[in-house]
Amino acid sequence: MVSVEVLNNHPTGGALCAKGRAAPEIVASPRRLTVPLKRTRPRGAADPGWVEVSWDEALTEIANRLGAIRAESGAEAVAFGVTTPSGTPMVDSFEWVERFIRGFGSPNLIYSVEICGWHKDFAHALTFGRGIGFPDYDNADAIILWGHNPARTWLAQATRIADARRRGAKVVVIDPKPNGSGQQADLWLRIRPGADGALAMGAIRHLIATGSFDADFVDAWTNGSLLVDRATGRFLRADALWPDGAADVFVRLDASGSPVPCDTRYTQQSGGRLRGVLSVRARDGRMISAATAFELLVERAAPYTPARVAELTWLPIADIEAFNALLATRPRLAYHSWTGVGQHTNATAIERTIASLYALTGACDRPGGNRWPVPPPTRALNDYNILPPEQQAKALGIAELPLGPPAKGWITARDFSRAVLEGEPYRVRALVAFGTNFVVSQGHSERNKAALNALEFQVHIDMFMNPTAESADFVLPASTPWERDALKIGFEITQAAVETVQFRPRMVEPVGEVKADYEIAAALALKLGMHELFFGGDIEAGWNYQLAPLGVGVEDLRGHPEGRRFPQAFRDEKYAVTREDGTAAGFATPTRRVEIYS
Numbered sequence: 030m031v032s033v034e035v036l037n038n039h040p041t042g043g044a045l046c047a048k049g050r051a052a053p054e055i056v057a058s059p060r061r062l063t064v065p066l067k068r069t070r071p072r073g074a075a076d077p078g079w080v081e082v083s084w085d086e087a088l089t090e091i092a093n094r095l096g097a098i099r100a101e102s103g104a105e106a107v108a109f110g111v112t113t114p115s116g117t118p119m120v121d122s123f124e125w126v127e128r129f130i131r132g133f134g135s136p137n138l139i140y141s142v143e144i145c146g147w148h149k150d151f152a153h154a155l156t157f158g159r160g161i162g163f164p165d166y167d168n169a170d171a172i173i174l175w176g177h178n179p180a181r182t183w184l185a186q187a188t189r190i191a192d193a194r195r196r197g198a199k200v201v202v203i204d205p206k207p208n209g210s211g212q213q214a215d216l217w218l219r220i221r222p223g224a225d226g227a228l229a230m231g232a233i234r235h236l237i238a239t240g241s242f243d244a245d246f247v248d249a250w251t252n253g254s255l256l257v258d259r260a261t262g263r264f265l266r267a268d269a270l271w272p273d274g275a276a277d278v279f280v281r282l283d284a285s286g287s288p289v290p291c292d293t294r295y296t297q298q299s300g301g302r303l304r305g306v307l308s309v310r311a312r313d314g315r316m317i318s319a320a321t322a323f324e325l326l327v328e329r330a331a332p333y334t335p336a337r338v339a340e341l342t343w344l345p346i347a348d349i350e351a352f353n354a355l356l357a358t359r360p361r362l363a364y365h366s367w368t369g370v371g372q373h374t375n376a377t378a379i380e381r382t383i384a385s386l387y388a389l390t391g392a393c394d395r396p397g398g399n400r401w402p403v404p405p406p407t408r409a410l411n412d413y414n415i416l417p418p419e420q421q422a423k424a425l426g427i428a429e430l431p432l433g434p435p436a437k438g439w440i441t442a443r444d445f446s447r448a449v450l451e452g453e454p455y456r457v458r459a460l461v462a463f464g465t466n467f468v469v470s471q472g473h474s475e476r477n478k479a480a481l482n483a484l485e486f487q488v489h490i491d492m493f494m495n496p497t498a499e500s501a502d503f504v505l506p507a508s509t510p511w512e513r514d515a516l517k518i519g520f521e522i523t524q525a526a527v528e529t530v531q532f533r534p535r536m537v538e539p540v541g542e543v544k545a546d547y548e549i550a551a552a553l554a555l556k557l558g559m560h561e562l563f564f565g566g567d568i569e570a571g572w573n574y575q576l577a578p579l580g581v582g583v584e585d586l587r588g589h590p591e592g593r594r595f596p597q598a599f600r601d602e603k604y605a606v607t608r609e610d611g612t613a614a615g616f617a618t619p620t621r622r623v624e625i626y627s
């Protein structure tokens with residue numbers, strides 16, 4: 030292997046990131062782990078006394094230890110870790126690793142989602158029912174990079190943004206630092222770190238004050254028109270007002286300002302009022318002080334004048350006004366937000382604000398906006414419901430974060446360390462990590478290191494030794510992507526990318542005794558009795574299970590190493606589709622609308 034080159038007609042293969050360019054060095058690095066290692070001296074000893082062991086010895090002992098801890102303390106006493114599939118080749122094995130963890134029975138996977146993409150991939154669904162979608166840079170009039178620097182982290186996207194700018198799209202970069210995307214921006218907003226919510230609130234205020242939001246979209250497809258009971262904060266239901274009113278029907282205002290039932294299962298003919306504050310008499314005689322959700326947004330946004338936003342964000346008023354004015358032109362608006370927003374303690378709230386602003390523009394799921402893909406039908410290997418509900422309920426941190434990552438089996442290093450060191454809410458005794466270096470990549474390194482040292486048993490799987498692996502009892506050598514076959518179902522950045530399925534064959538002989546992470550997960554699974562769940566250890570059978578709904582198998586794809594496309598019936602404004610029973614597709618939220626109020 031001497032170099033890696035781009036594949037120009039591949040949806041994301043036209044640009045190579047640093048890790049791709051360095052592939053030959055990574056594969057041939059003399060520092061690679063090449064054989065399973067076992068510790069022979071106690072943790073904390075200056076020399077761990079690593080000895081080389083066979084795969085069978087390592088896997089047998091690991092499976093026995095994990096099985097014993099599970100029998101004594103429950104599967105939740107074993108935590109797992111995984112490196113990010115966004116920035117590493119773990120993407121080849123991620124679903125297999127999660128299948129193994131869920132089959133084992135543990136709800137505790139240390140995954141960096143809470144400092145990575147939680148806001149855009151999951152919190153965004155609190156507003157829109159789905160993640161952020163793919164920004165349609167190719168057709169956008171305006172592009173906002175909100176705490177995201179694709180020139181450094183997503184070259185395939187950076188190229189498209191540069192092309193868009195060349196044809197006249199306006200690029201706004203919201204970032205405290207100039208280097209990277211800020212230098213190629215039409216408007217660079219050098220925001221105070223963490224103040225993004227204030228900027229978004231100011232823009233919401235401006236769009237409403239100037240009437241330059243998409244009123245038709247907001248009226249028909251957000252929950253802004255629905256009445257909220259101010260005393261309870263809950264949406265008013267028709268059964269509170271009318272004898273024949275249903276409990277799942279909401280209430281809105283008609284053109285004269287009178288409350289009328291609003292069944293959000295159906296598309297509404299608009300013509301009612303979006304704004305309104307009133308007192309209504311309930312059937313039981315009680316007076317209810319109510320306001321539309323949109324009115325509540327108006328009230329909440331009112332303090333965010335340009336002067337106030339300038340104070341909070343440290344931005345010049347002229348920049349804030351330029352930003353507001355651009356949004357007020359109702360551009361086809363595509364945006365992406367990543368770690369600049371996602372790594373703040375208030376990331377979910379900032380994301381809710383940005384999403385509400387985006388809802389006012391009406392640009393979602395339209396050309397030039399953020400569109401939701403229609404993926405080809407395939408099966409996932411990592412269904413969370415492989416894990417029984419009683420185990421799901423034990424995820425560390427779920428009491429404090431019931432809507433957060435623990436609800437999906439992803440825990441923070443903080444909660445892991447607390448469980449190991451303090452036994453709160455129960456003792457975690459072991460850790461098995463597929464990559465990751467959370468001693469360095471997550472907060473409070475010293476405490477996380479202390480937790481690792483306090484474990485009874487630790488296994489780390491990696492291509493290289495790292496500070497998180499140093500305390501392990503076993504360190505197992507992982508292959509690089511070039512040394513293994515891999516199946517990739519869908520790439521992210523366009524509908525065509527999502528429709529691309531690629532089977533990437535092994536290109537070089539594996540170094541030493543390295544194995545793919547998916548092979549290691551499967552081997553451990555078999556030793557722990559998960560024969561059926563792991564297709565008897567036949568990885569290809571697993572891939573064929575994933576592909577079956579497409580009517581192809583691995584063998585078909587082998588002949589097309591550049592990938593094959595499986596075109597889907599794609600349309601925009603999918604929320605507006607009327608189903609056979611007359612109901613509208615809507616949004617996957619409790620009110621079936623975009624939730625500017627939750």
Ligand SMILES: Nc1nc2c(c(=O)[nH]1)N[C@H]1C(S)=C(S)[C@@H](COP(=O)(O)OP(=O)(O)OC[C@H]3O[C@@H](n4cnc5c(=O)[nH]c(N)nc54)[C@H](O)[C@@H]3O)O[C@H]1N2
Binds near residue numbers: 178204
């Ligand atoms: N080559 C390569 N590419 C990668 C990765 C890799 O390891 N190598 N990792 C992948 C992963 S896991 C991820 S999560 C992505 C990350 O992708 P990005 O989020 O694009 O990562 P950064 O380059 O750190 O850009 C974040 C920007 O946010 C800015 N910022 C910091 N604080 C704030 C703030 O308070 N507000 C705003 N508005 N901006 C702020 C920073 O100055 C920085 O320019 O990259 C992915 N791509």
Ligand SMILES: Nc1nc2c(c(=O)[nH]1)N[C@H]1C(S)=C(S)[C@@H](COP(=O)(O)OP(=O)(O)OC[C@H]3O[C@@H](n4cnc5c(=O)[nH]c(N)nc54)[C@H](O)[C@@H]3O)O[C@H]1N2
Binds near residue numbers: 120146466467493494
């Ligand atoms: N200081 C700082 N902290 C950060 C970030 C930051 O930019 N700066 N970014 C945050 C974000 S967005 C993220 S996603 C996290 C990432 O956090 P981590 O997932 O901990 O990522 P890394 O620190 O790069 O460590 C990755 C480890 O996994 C190994 N590895 C890579 N590929 C594979 C593979 O295919 N298999 C196996 N078994 N191992 C592999 C690498 O060799 C390395 O030892 O960090 C977060 N924390």
Ligand SMILES: [Mo]
Binds near residue numbers: 113115116141
């Ligand atoms: Mo990340």
